[in-house]
Amino acid sequence: MARDKKFVSERIGDFARDLFGSGTGRLTLIGSFILIFYVILAVFAPYIAPYDPIERVGLSLEPPSKDFWFGTDNLGRDILSRVIYGSRIALSISFLGVAVAFIIGVPLGLISGYVGGWLDRVLTLIMDAMYVFPGLILAIAVAAVLGPGIVNISISIAVVYTPTYFRVIRNQVAAVKDEMYVEAARALGAKRWEIILKYIFPNVLPSVVVVLSMNLADALMTEAGLSFLGLGIAPPTPDWGFDLNSGQRFVLSRAWWGIVFPGLAIVFAALGFSIFSEGINELLNPTIRERR
Amino acid sequence: MAKNEGEAVLRAENLKIHYKTKKSYVKAVDGIDLTLRKGETIGIVGESGCGKSTFGQGILKLLPQKTKYYGKLLVRDVDVTPLRENDMRKVRGKVVGMIFQDPMTSLNPITKVEKLFYETLEEHNPGISFNESREVTAQILQKVGIEPRRMREYPFQFSGGMRQRVMIALALVLNPDIIVADEPTTSLDVIVQAQILNLLDELRQSYNASIILITHDLGVVAEMADRIAVMYAGHIVEQNEKEKIYYEPKHPYTKLLLKSIPNTNPKDLELTFIPGSPPSLVNPPIGCRFASRCPYKMSICDEKEPPVVEIDGGMVKCWLYTQGSDNQ
Amino acid sequence: MSLRSYILTRIILALPMIFILLVVIFFLLRIIPGDPVLAILGGKAPLEVIEQKRHEMGLDKPIMVQFFDYLKDVFTGNLGTSTLTNRPVIEELKDRFPATLELTIFAFIIALLIGLFWGAESAWRKDEPLDIGARVYSVLLYSVPVFWFGLILQLIFASYLRWLPVGGRIPAVTSFEVRTGLYVLDAIMSGDWKGLLDVLRYLALPSITLGMVTSSIFLRMVRNNTVLILSKDLVKAARARGLKKRVVLYGHAVKNAFVPIFTIIGMQFASLLAGAILTETTFSWPGIGSYLVMKIRYRDFPAIQGTIIFFGLFIVVISIIIDIVNALVDPRVRY
Numbered sequence: 001m002a003r004d005k006k007f008v009s010e011r012i013g014d015f016a017r018d019l020f021g022s023g024t025g026r027l028t029l030i031g032s033f034i035l036i037f038y039v040i041l042a043v044f045a046p047y048i049a050p051y052d053p054i055e056r057v058g059l060s061l062e063p064p065s066k067d068f069w070f071g072t073d074n075l076g077r078d079i080l081s082r083v084i085y086g087s088r089i090a091l092s093i094s095f096l097g098v099a100v101a102f103i104i105g106v107p108l109g110l111i112s113g114y115v116g117g118w119l120d121r122v123l124t125l126i127m128d129a130m131y132v133f134p135g136l137i138l139a140i141a142v143a144a145v146l147g148p149g150i151v152n153i154s155i156s157i158a159v160v161y162t163p164t165y166f167r168v169i170r171n172q173v174a175a176v177k178d179e180m181y182v183e184a185a186r187a188l189g190a191k192r193w194e195i196i197l198k199y200i201f202p203n204v205l206p207s208v209v210v211v212l213s214m215n216l217a218d219a220l221m222t223e224a225g226l227s228f229l230g231l232g233i234a235p236p237t238p239d240w241g242f243d244l245n246s247g248q249r250f251v252l253s254r255a256w257w258g259i260v261f262p263g264l265a266i267v268f269a270a271l272g273f274s275i276f277s278e279g280i281n282e283l284l285n286p287t288i289r290e291r292r
Numbered sequence: 293m294a295k296n297e298g299e300a301v302l303r304a305e306n307l308k309i310h311y312k313t314k315k316s317y318v319k320a321v322d323g324i325d326l327t328l329r330k331g332e333t334i335g336i337v338g339e340s341g342c343g344k345s346t347f348g349q350g351i352l353k354l355l356p357q358k359t360k361y362y363g364k365l366l367v368r369d370v371d372v373t374p375l376r377e378n379d380m381r382k383v384r385g386k387v388v389g390m391i392f393q394d395p396m397t398s399l400n401p402i403t404k405v406e407k408l409f410y411e412t413l414e415e416h417n418p419g420i421s422f423n424e425s426r427e428v429t430a431q432i433l434q435k436v437g438i439e440p441r442r443m444r445e446y447p448f449q450f451s452g453g454m455r456q457r458v459m460i461a462l463a464l465v466l467n468p469d470i471i472v473a474d475e476p477t478t479s480l481d482v483i484v485q486a487q488i489l490n491l492l493d494e495l496r497q498s499y500n501a502s503i504i505l506i507t508h509d510l511g512v513v514a515e516m517a518d519r520i521a522v523m524y525a526g527h528i529v530e531q532n533e534k535e536k537i538y539y540e541p542k543h544p545y546t547k548l549l550l551k552s553i554p555n556t557n558p559k560d561l562e563l564t565f566i567p568g569s570p571p572s573l574v575n576p577p578i579g580c581r582f583a584s585r586c587p588y589k590m591s592i593c594d595e596k597e598p599p600v601v602e603i604d605g606g607m608v609k610c611w612l613y614t615q616g617s618d619n620q
Numbered sequence: 621m622s623l624r625s626y627i628l629t630r631i632i633l634a635l636p637m638i639f640i641l642l643v644v645i646f647f648l649l650r651i652i653p654g655d656p657v658l659a660i661l662g663g664k665a666p667l668e669v670i671e672q673k674r675h676e677m678g679l680d681k682p683i684m685v686q687f688f689d690y691l692k693d694v695f696t697g698n699l700g701t702s703t704l705t706n707r708p709v710i711e712e713l714k715d716r717f718p719a720t721l722e723l724t725i726f727a728f729i730i731a732l733l734i735g736l737f738w739g740a741e742s743a744w745r746k747d748e749p750l751d752i753g754a755r756v757y758s759v760l761l762y763s764v765p766v767f768w769f770g771l772i773l774q775l776i777f778a779s780y781l782r783w784l785p786v787g788g789r790i791p792a793v794t795s796f797e798v799r800t801g802l803y804v805l806d807a808i809m810s811g812d813w814k815g816l817l818d819v820l821r822y823l824a825l826p827s828i829t830l831g832m833v834t835s836s837i838f839l840r841m842v843r844n845n846t847v848l849i850l851s852k853d854l855v856k857a858a859r860a861r862g863l864k865k866r867v868v869l870y871g872h873a874v875k876n877a878f879v880p881i882f883t884i885i886g887m888q889f890a891s892l893l894a895g896a897i898l899t900e901t902t903f904s905w906p907g908i909g910s911y912l913v914m915k916i917r918y919r920d921f922p923a924i925q926g927t928i929i930f931f932g933l934f935i936v937v938i939s940i941i942i943d944i945v946n947a948l949v950d951p952r953v954r955y
Contacts, residue, residue, distance in 0.1 A: 446952075
């Protein structure tokens with residue numbers, strides 16, 4: 001049941017490759033441009049954004065104009081500024097969430113794969129069960145208990161992706177650990193943790209980096225979903241998903257700009273991240289697809 | 293079978309089949325003449341890539357859509373080269389049946405045998421009932437040596453040899469005049485090979501069908517064929533009756549090909565192979581295509597394509613035999 | 621193996637899966653930092669009130685005791701009582717489930733139909749405009765969050781064109797008798813065609829939203845697998861027998877292309893379910909997805925836990941059903 005689960009990014013990457021042919025280099029380049037674009041938006045938001053994103057600066061629901069390129073929302077805030085600032089939340093939660101998953105999943109995977117036996121079996125069972133659950137439902141469950149906030153949402157997302165790291169690492173460690181150089185190190189009297197850190201970890205690192213890059217787009221989509229459901233960041237902090245949460249209002253008042261622009265920000269970011277990770281994947285680790 | 297008897301069921305006249313790859317056309321079959329008569333078996337032999345399979349599939353126009361056909365290919369006096377897909381469908385199965393190399397991949401493993409027969413019969417006899425189809429299926433399965441009750445099974449439940457029997461039955465069920473067998477025994481083990489070949493030969497006799505047997509294996513054609521056509525790089529370089537080809541080969545390529553057959557004669561353990569490789573069929577050389585590998589190469593061979601020379605009741609496409617003929 | 625014993629084996633194999641799922645849900649919702657009681661009552665509640673609530677919810681017992689109580693409850697079909705409505709959670713879920721089932725079934729059908737036909741025809745006409753269109757469609761729809769896509773469709777078809785309702789399922793009083801809760805089925809069974817049209821008008825946008833987003837995955841899988849099969853001899857052999865395109869493509873190529881797709885279709889259904897939560901919220905569709913979101917808003921923890929368990933069980937059941945269908949299509953699975 002748990003086999004063949006693919007990352008969002010991997011799929012989009014596959015799709016993109018179908019579309020553009022096998023120009024991996026080109027894809028990586030386009031992807032990294034998009035990624036850099038968003039990072040710049042996030043870091044320099046105060047300098048780029050024309051207005052304060054949480055202040056009323058115009059009438060409510062003004063359509064796009066010279067003053068407000070993306071129009072204003074129901075509270076008269078500038079949507080362009082909110083979209084720009086929104087990249088901060090989106091990026092920091094995706095990065096933080098993936099980082100936490102990495103920090104928990106990798107050591108657990110290393111230990112489980114290396115030690116084996118009883119501990120390994122229990123951990124694998126648990127992680128598999130989590131893996132079967134659709135990511136969003138799992139994240140919703142955890143976010144419901146934790147409540148809103150950047151750290152809490154990051155943890156919810158981390159819970160979703162921890163099993164991914166665990167599985168990748170565990171399987172690789174289990175495969176690597178009986179190889180000759182590990183045997184040799186053991187024969188020379190190296191300590192267990194030394195073997196794990198010095199000999200095994202560097203070997204599984206490339207696959208982890210690939211998974212890391214692939215998780216970003218997933219985390220971004222999950223974050224958008226969570227905040228759309230009202231489980232993300234407490235208002236009035238700008239957040240793409242949450243800004244769409246009030247979308248129903250925009251629908252009825254035909255304020256298309258309130259829906260289209262934050263949504264496009266998500267779509268564009270997801271596309272960019274995926275294309276980027278697809279490139280990284282092939283550069284760093286051309287065989288990971290087959291191995292997993 | 294005596295030569296030049298019986299009506300011709302298939303005739304290729306300067307047939308060319310060029311199929312498209314990404315950038316260019318591969319001239320896989322590049323001007324061949326061949327006549328197949330009723331009840332006759334012609335073996336087409338050659339190395340892989342010589343165009344023999346393209347020819348086989350070209351008879352039924354099974355090649356990708358952008359493939360180009362030039363010249364004539366008469367199947368029972370109808371030129372099929374200009375036919376479109378819908379008209380071609382009436383020829384497929386009904387006039388020409390086909391047997392493929394690997395029954396593991398050519399027989400849909402997850403469709404019941406009876407259904408495979410039913411859809412084939414139904415296509416050419418609209419309105420046939422499933423029960424009627426089953427009766428026909430039972431008869432033909434019996435003929436190929438499969439218990440009729442096994443028609444309720446799926447092909448994946450059959451062994452390789454049994455699957456090939458099903459495939460043969462499927463190719464014969466509409467009683468076609470011609471059977472194209474493309475490496476029908478290559479994927480089978482030796483004992484099964486012999487059984488399948490015997491079966492094919494028996495069925496040919498009882499149905500009075502003609503067979504085009506495509507193979508790289510000279511042993512296989514030796515058993516079954518009446519005549520042999522040797523293909524090299526898109527051309528038929530020599531064709532004649534089987535005995536003539538085996539005992540008095542004319543074309544240098546045929547000679548070398550025969551020497552490269554492993555045999556069990558202890559005095560003749562040395563195996564020759566033909567050095568070099570066939571030319572690219574995208575831009576074939578202007579002269580004889582075998583010239584670069586030919587031990588008897590003359591200067592003209594690189595300059596002009598050799599003509600087809602009638603000799604000893606057969607044909608050979610080689611400059612070595614042009615002196616005696618009048619056309620030069 | 622007969623089909624019946626295959627089904628039996630498959631169900632027995634699912635039992636440990638369900639058990640582990642229950643264990644993980646239980647500990648996940650307790651191990652992570654955060655106190656449901658504090659969350660319910662807010663940080664300023666007096667200590668006695670907090671203790672009282674803790675006792676009510678059984679949270680003062682040792683964790684293993686809590687765990688066994690929980691297991692016992694789940695296996696007797698007791699998913700706790702909503703702190704908001706004081707009704708058994710299982711009852712509330714039963715009321716809401718048909719709406720989710722109807723939405724997901726229709727979305728799944730839409731996704732399958734688009735994926736199957738467009739994917740197969742694209743494979744047949746590889747690299748022609750239809751195929752390129754399919755690829756553009758896949759990459760775009762897959763990068764689109766389902767809730768945003770829903771909003772865009774609402775904007776176009778409900779707000780601007782006014783062809784379809786913005787959201788909701790149907791007016792409170794249905795013109796037909798509700799027997800199964802699946803309104804489409806109920807309307808048909810009552811022979812109420814006007815009612816059926818009404819039901820379909822409400823169902824259209826949510827199911828198309830969820831179906832189209834999901835179809836991008838199916839489309840790509842069907843197309844690529846069919847392209848692969850089309851290059852195989854079994855297709856050439858089928859054509860060599862004079863079969864028409866419809867039979868060659870759907871009867872042979874797509875049928876074989878579906879074999880690898882089936883193994884991951886269960887996974888797809890699970891993510892469809894996650895998408896349903898978002899879709900239901902977008903369209904105010906009264907299913908268990910929007911139920912869950914509402915309960916989270918009111919911090920109704922027994923209901924949240926119950927719903928998550930329910931989702932888990934639903935996913936397991938679906939995966940069993942899909943495996944059985946798989947065994948029907950591909951007999952090799954059974955043997």
